[in-house]
Amino acid sequence: MESEKELKMEKYGYEEALNIAKKGSHCGMCRFDFLGTGLCPSGKENGFLAYWPQGRMQIFKNLMTGKVKPTEKLKDITNSCPLCGICDKQCNFATKLRPEKVAKALKEYTNNLDESEFQDIFEDEIIKGLREIVGEKWVTNDPIITSAYIQTIIHPDSDLNHYVVMPETTEEISKIIKFANKHNIPFMPRSAGTLLSCATPTVLSKAVCLDQGIIIDLLRLQKLEVDSKSCTATVGAGITAFELQKEAYKHKLRANLAEAGAHVCANIASTGITSTWQNRYGWAADNFTDLKMVDDKGNIKNITDLDIKNPYTTERGFSDITLSAPGIITECTMKLHPVFDDEDIVFVPFEHLKDALSMIMKLAKRQVGLSLIVLSRKYFSNFLCPTNEIAKDFEYICKKYLKFNWVVDVICNKDDKKIIEEMADFTIDKEMMKTIMLGAPKLSSLKESEFMKVLSEEENPSKAIFAGPMRKHLEKGLEASPEQIAKVYDEDLSEFFKNVYSRPHMTDIMWHHAFRILPSRLMRQRLFFAQAGMIWAADENKILKLVDMLSEVCDKHKFEHMLGFILPMDDGKYAFFEYDYYYDHNDPDAVKRVSKALIETTENCLRMGDILMVLNYLFKGVYRKEHVLYPIPRAITEEEVSLFRELIQMILGEEFEW
Amino acid sequence: MVKFLSDEWNNYGKEYIIKKLDPTKDLKNVTTSLLAVIENIPPNDTTMNFYLGIEDGKLIDFIVNTGDKFEEKVAVFTVTGNYGTYKSILKGDMSMAVALLKGRLKLKGSKMQALKIIKPLDGVIVSLKEITDEFED
Numbered sequence: 029m030e031s032e033k034e035l036k037m038e039k040y041g042y043e044e045a046l047n048i049a050k051k052g053s054h055c056g057m058c059r060f061d062f063l064g065t066g067l068c069p070s071g072k073e074n075g076f077l078a079y080w081p082q083g084r085m086q087i088f089k090n091l092m093t094g095k096v097k098p099t100e101k102l103k104d105i106t107n108s109c110p111l112c113g114i115c116d117k118q119c120n121f122a123t124k125l126r127p128e129k130v131a132k133a134l135k136e137y138t139n140n141l142d143e144s145e146f147q148d149i150f151e152d153e154i155i156k157g158l159r160e161i162v163g164e165k166w167v168t169n170d171p172i173i174t175s176a177y178i179q180t181i182i183h184p185d186s187d188l189n190h191y192v193v194m195p196e197t198t199e200e201i202s203k204i205i206k207f208a209n210k211h212n213i214p215f216m217p218r219s220a221g222t223l224l225s226c227a228t229p230t231v232l233s234k235a236v237c238l239d240q241g242i243i244i245d246l247l248r249l250q251k252l253e254v255d256s257k258s259c260t261a262t263v264g265a266g267i268t269a270f271e272l273q274k275e276a277y278k279h280k281l282r283a284n285l286a287e288a289g290a291h292v293c294a295n296i297a298s299t300g301i302t303s304t305w306q307n308r309y310g311w312a313a314d315n316f317t318d319l320k321m322v323d324d325k326g327n328i329k330n331i332t333d334l335d336i337k338n339p340y341t342t343e344r345g346f347s348d349i350t351l352s353a354p355g356i357i358t359e360c361t362m363k364l365h366p367v368f369d370d371e372d373i374v375f376v377p378f379e380h381l382k383d384a385l386s387m388i389m390k391l392a393k394r395q396v397g398l399s400l401i402v403l404s405r406k407y408f409s410n411f412l413c414p415t416n417e418i419a420k421d422f423e424y425i426c427k428k429y430l431k432f433n434w435v436v437d438v439i440c441n442k443d444d445k446k447i448i449e450e451m452a453d454f455t456i457d458k459e460m461m462k463t464i465m466l467g468a469p470k471l472s473s474l475k476e477s478e479f480m481k482v483l484s485e486e487e488n489p490s491k492a493i494f495a496g497p498m499r500k501h502l503e504k505g506l507e508a509s510p511e512q513i514a515k516v517y518d519e520d521l522s523e524f525f526k527n528v529y530s531r532p533h534m535t536d537i538m539w540h541h542a543f544r545i546l547p548s549r550l551m552r553q554r555l556f557f558a559q560a561g562m563i564w565a566a567d568e569n570k571i572l573k574l575v576d577m578l579s580e581v582c583d584k585h586k587f588e589h590m591l592g593f594i595l596p597m598d599d600g601k602y603a604f605f606e607y608d609y610y611y612d613h614n615d616p617d618a619v620k621r622v623s624k625a626l627i628e629t630t631e632n633c634l635r636m637g638d639i640l641m642v643l644n645y646l647f648k649g650v651y652r653k654e655h656v657l658y659p660i661p662r663a664i665t666e667e668e669v670s671l672f673r674e675l676i677q678m679i680l681g682e683e684f685e686w
Numbered sequence: 687m688v689k690f691l692s693d694e695w696n697n698y699g700k701e702y703i704i705k706k707l708d709p710t711k712d713l714k715n716v717t718t719s720l721l722a723v724i725e726n727i728p729p730n731d732t733t734m735n736f737y738l739g740i741e742d743g744k745l746i747d748f749i750v751n752t753g754d755k756f757e758e759k760v761a762v763f764t765v766t767g768n769y770g771t772y773k774s775i776l777k778g779d780m781s782m783a784v785a786l787l788k789g790r791l792k793l794k795g796s797k798m799q800a801l802k803i804i805k806p807l808d809g810v811i812v813s814l815k816e817i818t819d820e821f822e823d
Contacts, residue, residue, distance in 0.1 A: 209726050212770025214790065235784055239774075324789060347801040352789035671801050678783035678808065 045133035054225035056289035081115035083176035180221030205326035214241035219294035231623035281364035284309035297353035300649030321355035375456035392600030399439035421472035467506025637663025689820035709743025721761035
């Protein structure tokens with residue numbers, strides 16, 4: 029059977045398209061306009077994920093692997109795609125993929141089908157009932173459309189017994205939930221789906237996905253209003269971080285936001301919004317003044333209502349794991365913060381994490397800086413470099429020649445900048461960062477050069493090249509320009525990217541900290557799992573021990589890994605860490621190894637104490653940080669370890685071997 | 687095999703749990719009680735509950751009632767969910783632990799305490815799965 033499929037793909041020349049589709053990571057960068065290209069016209073018009081580039085890639089993969097059979101809707105999906113190429117531009121910037129090739133293959137495949145190959149879809153009473161709530165266009169049980177949601181809310185082995193409904197208002201969501209309860213149908217909201225896409229290949233899949241029932245796709249809740257007087261923005265559940273930030277910046281205000289494609293409301297609900305600004309702007313309930321939610325009975329309430337029980341507190345402890353939010357946030361009123369005229373950015377490179385950590389925690393405790401983070405060379409390289417290959421070489425140079433393994437990255441006002449400059453041996457400024465960004469391909473090409481070998485003999489090679497006498501030579505040698513960086517893109521996209529990099533904000537590293545379009549590059553053609561948590565930061569050695577432990581476990585399970593970043597929060601009392609496991613999500617063996625490491629490191633962290641792991645703060649973003657983080661988590665006892673293992677076993681099922 | 691929440695289910699269930707579950711091995715000699723509230727029961731959207739009382743691993747009470755309250759005894763834990771959720775659990779599509787974590791079942795009582803007895807309780811649910819094959823549509 030498998031060889032028949034392969035023959036079919038070979039016959040139609042679909043191998044390349046399938047290869048692209050398989051690498052799709054559902055980063056969601058094709059669903060908002062971050063390059064000024066406009067949006068995919070098909071997705072914009074039809075809403076359902078199936079009509080967006082990422083959905084088409086998933087559908088193609090599903091069809092080619094026999095997961096789903098064609099229906100009449102497939103014609104609609106392919107016909108609505110004008111092959112305009114917007115998706116190629118957006119996706120190429122983020123992940124280096126060419127989704128239009130998949131769209132073309134899907135079109136061709138559909139056109140070549142015999143009419144008898146399209147299966148009929150039968151409507152049931154549930155579809156009719158949901159239609160009465162949201163209208164004819166916005167509900168479906170067509171498996172071609174529902175299958176687009178595989179990997180981001182539907183488990184890949186699921187029977188596809190799902191409905192997708194796209195409400196436009198909170199009231200419609202309330203009615204859907206009441207209807208679902210009356211008919212005993214499970215339901216789950218879906219926003220960008222990226223968090224779920226990272227969890228779905230792992231052992232967490234069945235616990236986080238919707239096994240059957242109604243997917244409430246929140247994309248149509250598009251309210252976005254900034255009130256500059258109160259420095260707040262009212263944001264609907266369909267609005268992305270990028271869209272809110274763009275609106276806020278028009279008023280010289282800034283929101284505390286996660287990655288560009290994250291939907292703001294869902295991001296509050298799931299992880300409380302993790303950002304480089306969180307030491308200053310806060311976390312979880314610090315981010316909003318009000319939330320509108322629909323609870324699991326379908327009741328609409330505002331978090332500021334007087335007659336509800338304290339909405340800001342939650343249970344604590346290792347056993348308190350929650351895999352769903354306390355309700356669907358349909359609208360939030362986000363706090364906005366002023367953008368100051370004298371803001372600047374400073375980078376301080378370090379060879380050792382210990383030193384970088386020491387500096388960032390000092391700054392955090394003294395409340396110096398607005399945005400504070402320690403980035404690993406891996407993040408730094410991946411963010412700045414336009415391709416995986418360049419990023420890999422860039423990272424190699426950082427490690428081997430420059431002793432540039434960690435960088436303290438601070439956005440601050442001019443007074444704070446002086447403090448940092450006094451603390452640091454040298455700094456890298458905004459202009460140099462622009463040069464590095466545009467010159468990354470050239471710099472990476474120096475991987476085996478004599479110049480690098482000579483440079484590495486300097487006492488502090490990073491200082492010599494970025495802030496010392498060699499800076500001028502570097503600036504000249506890199507030939508950093510939009511023309512240079514555009515050359516690394518496919519020939520037909522080169523001119524477009526030359527224009528993109530010519531726009532001042534695209535090389536403004538401060539703009540990138542607010543708009544966060546670069547983190548999607550970490551999902552370039554493969555997924556990663558972010559093992560994250562918050563650690564009480566009084567003992568910096570304990571943070572270093574934690575990093576060593578994570579590294580050892582990952583080494584044991586044999587996959588690529590590295591600490592992504594550490595960022596202080598709560599005035600440096602806590603440190604948020606993200607340690608990333610990189611793997612090919614299409615390789616079942618790699619998935620197994622990553623899953624084992626995930627559970628093992630979670631247990632080890634609980635044993636260490638002072639750490640709140642992601643499993644214990646997930647879906648607690650609506651609460652006050654003081655109620656989530658305090659009292660400081662203590663190390664669990666051996667008896668509790670057994671209970672934890674029992675709980676995990678029950679969540680994950682029999683297939684998980686300890 | 688009997689229909690969920692029917693008189694036969696109640697009688698047969700009690701008999702089956704006593705016969706099949708070992709107080710020490712399966713029920714870990716726990717002493718606890720659980721009130722399971724089942725909402726949205728078709729066809730009339732009604733609510734029922736069943737009360738389980740276990741003492742030293744031995745089933746003492748297994749009582750099915752109508753409504754969302756059981757006044758005769760006070761349960762240590764109350765779990766509330768809709769009929770579809772209980773159906774999924776009894777059909778083996780979802781464990782009780784996952785239903786609780788996903789918010790499909792709401793727990794009233796200490797989560798930490800619940801964790802300590804959830805495995806034995808899961809054993810009870812698994813045994814009920816063995817005798818239940820009919821549900822309301």
